[in-house]
Amino acid sequence: MPVCLLVRDDDSHHKPIQLHHQQAVTLGRGPETTIKDKKCSREQVELRADCNRGFISVKQLGTNPTNVDNVVVGKGNQVTIKPGQRLYMVNQMYPYTVKFTEETFTARSAAEGSKASKRSHRMSAEGNGEKTKSPADTTSTSDCSPPAKKTPPPGPDKPEFNGHWSQGLKVSMQDPKMQVYKDDRVVVIKDKYPKARYHWLVLPWDSISSLKALRPDHVDLLEHMQRVGDQMVQQCRDAHKPHFRMGYHAIPSMSHVHLHVISQDFDSPCLKNKKHWNSFTTDYFVESQDVVAMLERDGQVTVKEAASELLKLPLRCHECRKEQPTIPKLKEHLKTHQSV
DNA sequence: GTTCTAGAAC
DNA sequence: GTTCTAGAAC
CATH class of the missing domain: 3.30.428.10 (HIT-like)
Known part of the structure; x- marks a missing residue:
């Protein structure tokens, strides 16, 4: 399934925010967006990505206007954003674009269709649907032991992105x-x-x-x-x-x-x-x-x-x-x- | 949240 | 000298 990334589109250069398929995420003023503007609510928008169909639905939660391109969403309203459109978190500022990509960030071109970066093979148990334990x-x-650290930094062709x-x-x-x-x-x-x-x-x-x-x-x-x-x-x-x-x-x-x-x-x-x-x-x-x-x-x-x-x-x-x-x-x- | 490390505390 | 904390960076 494609991965959905919300990419900040000005010079703030914060890391893209990954949205998981059909999982609602609330964004606004805070560390993930680096937005400190008080006009922006901590819970400015609720986003939900449909990674299969390739769009994000956005609901404005905050009082001040969230825009998709030139159109104000309006508090309580919900609209969709497709790749190419731009989301402005509040007051026509803090622009984001949507990207759907098969690979998590690759510096190399994905055009080769390389599958080499599929690092981890899923365990077979995972394939057979839900495991529901009592x-x-x-x-x-x-x-208690945390996962082994000091793993070498990921190579330029396969950095793993896990968000903030x-x-x-x-x-x-x-x-x-x-x-x-x-x-x-x-x-x-x-x-x-x-x-x-x-x-x-x-x-x-x-x-x-x-x-x-x-x-x-x-x-x-x-x-x-x-x-x-x-x-x-x-x-x-x-x-x-x-x-x-x-x-x-x-x-x-x-x-x-x-x-x-x-x-x-x-x-x-x-x-x-x-x-x-x-x-x-x-x-x-x-x-x-x-x-x-x-x-x-x-x-x-x-x-x-x-x-x-x-x-x-x-x-x-x-x-x-x-x-x-x-x-x-x-x-x-x-x-x-x-x-x- | 963790990791790293300067410098405070001992 | 070593131990430990606390703040910056991530």
Whole structure:
């Protein structure tokens, strides 16, 4: 299937944004577009690519005008963009064009029809359609080692494009090799850099950019995510089953709402700094049930503006509240609470 | 989000 | 001298 790329068309030169087939993506002011203009909403447009038919549908979410060529889309309206047409994110500025290409960025001409750059052969298991696991099927061994690094930089003829790092979850959740559970509404993946022996992420298939985008009719979905998280905990057959917490980061770095399901041992080489620690052990970590309750009560979820300050708090043990001077000392201290 | 590294802390 | 953090770059 062709790959859809949204290419910035002025001199900002930010990397093209890859759109996955029929997956809604919200774009606006933010790191992916490098747009800092306050006239542009953080959720200015919703885009959905049809890679088979070769167009993108765009819906204007923000108040200020998004254009396709000279035509204003208008808030709430939806139009299509085809290759050759130009999308202006807001106020006739920040132009983008659409490209559909078979290959992910090749410096060499694709005209030769070279198939040499098909680097990875898909595993046969992937070919036979959906694999739908029960959560009970998942292995219980924690696999924390991040993928081998120090791979040589990709050659000029086959760089791999995965979009801005903040979009990484959207890529991972689509990868069958990452999925440990899925149903019609959510998918569960292991956190790529787990901060504890067990650390899963529950993600809705629907594109919900952040807690701020949650609406009252998402309550059902959030409760389902919580139930699936519960199931993940229940299927964990660790002899010394740790305590778990489920919740959301107040200000997550990664796009796409994701529920953390994390064991409270925090025994992981991937937990390396104060930000990691405080993001799971202060109020920066908002319990799933609190998010649901807030959404039911207020019809929306708001986080304290000062939430990011919580990440700078001194390192304090989550069990006994004792303050620790450094991360290595904290890790030593955590062992005193461990039953194994 | 991670990696890298300068320089602070010890 | 080494360890560790924090900020820049990605």
